[in-house]
Amino acid sequence: MNMSHTERLILSNQYEILSKLNPEQADVYQRAKTIIERGYCLQLLELEKSFGHLERDTCQEVIDTLEMHHAMMVSFENLPTTEQAEFTPARFKFNGYSRSQERELADYVCFLLEVDKRFPEVDCPCEELSSDIAMRDKYQRMLAAWRDCPRSYKLSIQELRKILNA
Structure with missing residues (x-):
């Protein structure tokens, strides 16, 4: 993370303010303030990781x-x-992404649901939307099968089977 002295001073002051506003997190903010002020490059990279970044295509994939x-x-x-008797409705429920392996994707889903108020049919609290295993690869295969269907909202039983088994 390359920052000018001015940017470092501003960020250091912000961490100081945060430590006063949130005394229970003061140690974390003071540590970050020290890292910024002293320019510890290795730890600066650690701070940078918390900002996250999702490419446009990845965001669109999650929405899709x-x-x-x-x-x-x-x-x-x-x-x-x-x-309908062939399936249980739970088979079609969105299970989320793995918080341990796909945190940025899971956070984006929470943003879409809680902040943007999109996909109200996902009636599960965000903190409960977490798969035990990584799901992105599975969802990508399912999306490929779904995109092959001529009518995305009038899927036949065969198309539903194909998507679920992808």
Whole structure:
């Protein structure tokens, strides 16, 4: 992280203010203030990691994944009852991303749900939306199968099977 002396001074002052506003986190802010003031390069990289960064394509992939789950649920609900019996509605529920392995993706989902108020059909509190395993690869395969379908919101039972089994 390259910062001018002015930027370092401003950030140092902000950490000082934060330590006064949040006494329970004062040690964390004082440590960050010291790192900024003294220019410890290795620890500056550590501070930089907390800022995060998601590329535009990755953001769109997450949005598409949520949209796909919505489309599958709508399609499931529109199937004849005899075909619905093949699945449980839980199969179409969005399970989230792994907080331990895909934290930035999970945080973006929380942003979309809680801040932007998108995808109200995901009726699970954000802190509970976390898969035990990494899901991105699975969701990418599912998205590829979904994109091959001619009507994304009128999926047949065969198309639903194909997406779920991707």
